[in-house]
Amino acid sequence: MNDDASRASPFHDVGSIFPDDIDLVSVEPSTTVAEALRLMAPNRYSQVPVIRDGTVRGVFSLWSLAQHLMDHPRLLPQDLAVGDVMENIPDVTVDDPLDRVLEHLNSHDAVLVKSPHGVQAIATGTDVLKYFYRVARPFVLLQEIELSLRNLIEACISSAELETCIDRALRGKYESMKKEPPKTLSDMTFEDYRSIVTAKPNWEFFRGILGANRDLAAAKLEQIRKIRNDVFHFRDATSVRDYQALATNRDWLFEKTAAFHEQRKKEAAK
């Protein structure tokens, strides 16, 4: 459990799923099914909590409605109040471990997040998916970026040229650490790729693909390097801007890779 309410805990719990404010949509037991559906439609909610006097009485869901209509085939939805068709779903608190939600989601569509002060949220599979996506996305983008940069370097220079590039960009740094510089691209770090590409004398090999302006390319690779360090050392939460920067840089390399293949195709056709 996370003792100081404001400190991020290393353990993922139910509270981590919801970093932001939530405007919880709820209904009263006497709300008609039609009205409830109208409230749910704009956001395509599948369920809403039914609350009276500050206490949850149940949850109205599309599934509970379908079930009720199956059991009472003569009833019309417009005659029903949500109180007639609501069901009970499990509840958890923000301090519970995340696994608890996943377990409940095996047998239910949603889980209530409750506190002594009332319902705080409804956790659905989509919320959990979004959470995992948020956590995993930077790693996936960094993988795409690093591999595509490696491929571009490989495609732009011959193995003899690679040796020259290593001598110019890496040898000094590695020797000052009393080490031999890596010989193959797959043994190198992202920092090594960045140094190879942006070293002034090496730029002639890459400018055809990455653009005339070395500073612009260097700034992008430096930006990635910094975010990569933060991500892999688990420093601070990845900010919106970091996401954006990774996504934009990923697209930049995607575009350059595509342009490179296009160019190769044209050359081959000649």
Added chain:
Amino acid sequence: MNESPLREQLKARQLLPHQVEFVETALGSMPGGRILLADDVGLGKTHACISLAWALAQNLGREPRTLVLAPSMLLEMWKSRLEEVASRDAVIVDAAAYRRLEARTASDENPWTSVNTVVASIDFVKREDRISLLVEAAWDLVILEESHLATRRSQRGRVLRALWESDRVNLMVAVSATPHTGHAEDFEPFTSPATRILRRRTRELLDWEGNSLIPDSAEQVVEVVPLELSPQERELYEAIARLTAGSETTDRQRQFFIRILTQRATSSLFALEQTVRRSLSKANLAVHAIGPRTAHFDEESETDDQVDLFEDSEGLEPTLRLVNRDELRGLLESIERIEVDTKWRACADALEAEVVEKNGSAVIFCEFADTAEYLAGLLGTLEYPVGVITGAVADTERQRAYETFSTEGGVLVVTSMAVEGLSLPFVKLCVHYDIPWNRAQIFQRIGRIHRYGVTPGAVRHVAFSDEILVPNARVQQQLRLTGPNFQFGSLDDLGSELSADVRANGEDGE
């Protein structure tokens, strides 16, 4: 002079006479004291407020229940200052932390009473159902920073009034260097006879020895470096200028977009490139659809300009998608043809002279986070320490960057919006990498550096002009730093100029 023990203690804590006067006035106004602290930028209002929290604890003989409401990017700064200066364990309460407080308090217990020293963003507490619980929780001391943002008709204004008018708040301080927005109704809460207004000007104040806080000959000169653009740069800038000239269309969204492009282009090649790329990018749509948390986006910013400046607000992207892709691709190609970024090279030369040769420290101001990151990226390959602070930098990282810069020097790159709360009196070189479109940002920039104890003229200010997008005349006019009449941070100049700017922004959207 016969001095009270409190005054002696405050003096020992490095408070200046005007800060001690504030603490004494505030303590003397209890119970029910209401103070508007509207001193000039650079007079140490934050330090005075935190010292008040400390002095109040001495007076009460217990830890006073304290609530600080500040812009979200300053929360971490307040928390750490409260810990350092007032030895207080402050808790930052945001949406997630509040849910945890709710989970851990009984149903008949007010969650706000379970924490004693709270730092929160006004935008978090402004929700209708939260305001009443917050007020009911009763506070010995409430500090509301940047109170000018709590305009009457806004939800923030409701928070201000609910606390200001409550008898459950024993002492409340509203802080702002620019308390008057130009609208009388926004100022109304402060017109009650119970309110004490402290609005001191730097030039009127004295230190403990009776010396003026600023020397008489306050003169600050800015060097405008003319840029010799390459033909490729010239081509790009002229293309942007043509867009602007041809934007007399009725399509307001296109006009808005061109304005953004121009602002970006005058900031840096990278900022322009990123905007163009982002608007062409598909991957971003996924980021937006899935909605990672938007930690520092200030949804109630007053003018369009500020929304823009607030670092790529989400609201921007849909507008960008309305623009012709070929046009954007053309710009991108022009950008990629440019071999040398002349402005960056000129900036690097200025830094070389100050930071490398004289071992001094320099700050670079710019308007956009993209530009800040670009410069940090380029500086990152040089020898000296480099920090970057933007509105998007996490609070802990911001604090780290600031501390490293103040102890080790080097270069700090800061966006105008992120400078609030920083104190940089040790800086020797100040590079205005771009020129703010909003004059208020200039005062924010200058106010960080020209603080008490800094001799005017001791800081070198540098700006750039390309004569296409940024004519020398505009730099001179916007910065208006030259001449014997300029006195930094004066509320007279500031107040009237800001009101004029607010009006100008409202009318022609400049």
